[in-house]
Amino acid sequence: MTAFLEVSGLKAFYGQTQALYDVGFALEKGGITTLLGANGAGKTTTLRAICNMVRAEGRISFDGQPIVGRPTESVVRLGVAHVPEGRGTFTTMTVDENLRIAAYTRGRSAKADVQQDLDMVFEYFPRLKERMQQQAGTLSGGEQQMLAVSRALMLRPRLMLLDEPSFGLAPLIVQEIFRILRRINEESKVSMLLVEQNAALALDLADHAYVLETGRVVMAGPSADVKNDENVRKSYLGY
């Protein structure tokens, strides 16, 4: 049986510069996998390569379908939701509009469905409901991150790619967001691929972990094993 998301021999380029050399990993359906690594190791690039936002070569298959070279929007329409680095908020639109954009792909027959999904999102993030008609650019960093995750949820994804959801946020907010991510994984059965600087947090949430260094996978295994590896402890966990 092949895995839900399977990546092998992945290379990626920014113009002439090669950023990924040989990245390979697999993600089981319903699981949470995390990619760890220092700045510039290629974590974000790997996520971008899956969504075809950088020039990539190699094999990526999602639910048995090859997706390298497919336009970003059609990868998204297969059920891959990417929560980008920096959150990608539509700053001059309202929170409501930000969420409805993601439902655009469903066409007009789905009005009731959209409302149902909005209710689900607000159940996870009640704070967004209070801010429905507010301009998204005026939200706090934490709220914008919640909005980004919610927007991804509105796509009814089967796989979520999360790029540093903790970036620039206060520790309490980070904990809240990670708690909700776990709930989403369990209740909505969304598989997740998580890129994080905060390795301790990521290893707690994820069941599998891969460590990247300069565009290559250097270590892989269940989170518990990776957490106990001496090198990982020294380099990424700091004890």
Next chain:
Amino acid sequence: MEQLIQQVASGLANGAIYACVALALVMIFVSTSHINFAQGEMAMFSTYLSWQLIQWGVGYWPAFVIAVLVSFVGGVLIERTILRPLHTAPILSVVVVFIGLLAVFNSVAGTIWSYLIKEYPSPFPKEALDLAGLIGAHQVGVVIVTLVVLSALYVFFRYTPLGLAMRAAAQNPVSARLAGVRVDSMLALGWGLAAAVGAVAGMMVAHIVYLEPNMMGGILLYAFAGALLGGITNPGGAVLGGFMVGVLENLVAFFGNVIEKQTGVYIIGNGEKLTVALIIVICVLTLKPSGLFGRVVVTRV
């Protein structure tokens, strides 16, 4: 006094046309950061198409609708075939392509229909309206048609999912893609809508300035000024800016006239009104660089 009202009224009618073209410019600008210098010539071409249809015996309004639809398709095609491959080209190179397009439309129209000035019909009744005989029916008609078009567009962008997707694609193409929006199609659609709105403006103005291949040259400039005055990132502002420029232009000419009558000194005539109006617009812009209603864009460094 009567004259002043008359001038303001005809300024509003002109302004309605500038507003349409300004809106067309904004629609393309917000998603690509390009000013389409060929917008005016495209509108002129659409107007000739409608004129040709009317010559062939089609009624005014059917010809109007057909011309708008053809312009929409034409706009989409131009984006797909000519501009798509230039996505990564430097801005100035794209400007040159626009100028090339302008030259082609202008000369093709001249070749097919000649450079002779033609009468263009008005769909509105001939006689002046009751308002003390000050305001022509065509002027009122122009303002009404413009307002209808602008409101329709407002509703489309504000309340329909497709309009929402187009706004999203313009504002943040990367995020829009990640929300499953086909950004490329949205761009082409934007071009189509811009061409259609431009066509409306052309068909409204042709009765006033007469139909000829160069009829839109000055109008494009007024619209450009209006769009910047109102705020090029804000469609509503651009529309208001268009109206303001229309009125401003006529007021400049009016007061120039008054001064000449009162003092006998010639300062501003009809020939100078465009320049003076532009200078006023530019002065306003040096004071408020993002336009009267524009968003101040703060860039991260």
Next chain:
Amino acid sequence: MTTASPADTAAHESVATPVSTSVTSGASDRWAWGLVAVGIIIPLLGYVVPDIVSDYRLFLMSTMMIYAIAVLGLNLLTGFNGQISLGHGAFYGVGAYTAAILMDKVGMPYWTLLPIVAVVCFVIGFLFGLPALRLEGIYLALATFALALAVPQMLKYRWLEDLTGGVQGIVLLKPEPPFGLPLSEDQWLYYYCLIVMVILYWAAANLLRGRSGRAMMAIRDHSMAASTMGIDVARYKTITFGISAAYTGVAGALSASAIAFVAPDSFGFFLSISLLIGLVVGGVASLAGSVIGGIFTVLVQNSSQSLSNFVKSDLGLPFDLSPYSVYGILLIVLMYVMPTGIAGGVAIAWRRLRR
């Protein structure tokens, strides 16, 4: 990092994409001097092959050099300093009229004029550059656009008619060869333009190679970063505007001498656009590109008609292709093939060849 919306990036993105980072290198210096030598020899060939090097062709080459100077001025502003101008025809016109008035009303000889024209245009350009400091990108485009429209109207303005000759313009004399040199008028005009162009080109190259040039380009690439490095952005931008106007004004003065006539409508928006097209087609931020742009401008003005005839009669197409549409199509095709202009295209091709 947030993903910037296009409106954000527009404010950020510089207008110009430089063809190469170095302005001139040792090797291209040798090339340049070689070309100057060829330029000196060409009119002398007229004695050998009079059919090929006719006076008319020399005149055309003179106008190419004049346009090259004008485009060079625009390039200093737009290409190297990142300030766009849709109205450089205005400075060209001011230069031409300054020269014409000084010759016609004051009776000054043509060869004393260029420094005066340069100073006048520098001052006007500098003054225009002051409000332009507040305007960027498309806003500056509109302001300069307005300038391009305003100048011909000013020249026709009722109160100035005594000076400018109104719509009629001013008729001048063609410059005569000095020191009784055995040259025809067109030959002398050619050398005169060549001398001025070489001097101005050399001056521009030196300016750009030095401290000021680096400052100009730093402002183009990132004006905020430049100002944090201690560069006086306002001063450099206004002075660049002045210098650019002076270059283009000198070109205008030369053209007044060359055509021996000035009229307001030759300095309209179309001229401004031609200069901009010359700039982009030649190569933005490339000095050699400016010369190519000057050549291109004159070439298409003179050959669109014959190209149009060629399409109609020789290719036997059943429809008329007017010269103006030939021009338009040519521009679009050129931008497809060489989006960074001819100088950029050649540079890329050369790099590929050498690899």
